[in-house]
Amino acid sequence: MKLKRWLLPTLKLKWGEKGFTLIELVVGISIAAFVVGAASTAIITMERLSPRNTDWAIALRQVQDAGFWISRDIQMSQGDITVGTGNPDFMTLTLPQDQNPANNKTIIYQFQNTSGNLSRLIRDDSGQQRFIADYVYYNPVADPTKSTMVISDQNPVTLQITATSGQTTYTRQYKATQRVSAP
Numbered sequence: 280m281k282l283k284r285w286l287l288p289t290l291k292l293k294w295g296e297k298g299f300t301l302i303e304l305v306v307g308i309s310i311a312a313f314v315v316g317a318a319s320t321a322i323i324t325m326e327r328l329s330p331r332n333t334d335w336a337i338a339l340r341q342v343q344d345a346g347f348w349i350s351r352d353i354q355m356s357q358g359d360i361t362v363g364t365g366n367p368d369f370m371t372l373t374l375p376q377d378q379n380p381a382n383n384k385t386i387i388y389q390f391q392n393t394s395g396n397l398s399r400l401i402r403d404d405s406g407q408q409r410f411i412a413d414y415v416y417y418n419p420v421a422d423p424t425k426s427t428m429v430i431s432d433q434n435p436v437t438l439q440i441t442a443t444s445g446q447t448t449y450t451r452q453y454k455a456t457q458r459v460s461a462p
Contacts, residue, residue: 334445341442
């Protein structure tokens with residue numbers, strides 16, 4: 280019998296204890312409601328901003344990827360850089376492989392239309408295609424200030440890359456210098 284009594288919690292108040300007053304309960308419930316309200320407001324705000332931040336992060340990443348690959352190839356290129364006059368060719372670079380110019384490799388950057396003015400940027404390395412960036416904005420005729428384009432093909436090469444994801448558009452200019460001197 281004593282074992283059972285020990286297992287059950289005792290709910291009896293000791294002599295002189297009266298519990299909570301109504302004012303204490305109202306104040307405690309008010310504080311709890313305020314904390315829950317503030318937390319739910321913060322969560323709702325974060326959920327609403329999340330798609331915008333996601334679109335910005337996607338656009339930024341696409342611009343950075345394209346800028347990295349193109350700048351890298353420009354730095355290793357030798358000779359003239361040929362800028363494409365339209366879709367799909369964007370830029371052609373010649374990369375030296377050794378002292379013999381006949382062994383040089385040609386890199387071609389091309390656009391593949393995906394939808395509207397947004398394209399996929401592909402790097403074609405002697406028939407081997409590599410995906411570089413998606414959601415790249417290319418419309419030099421209608422909107423040259425925002426379109427992905429080569430601004431200057433002279434050393435240093437200046438190019439502008441724009442990507443759009445959702446309602447967010449991100450543009451960045453890159454300058455890359457050819458490190459290998461022309462023959």
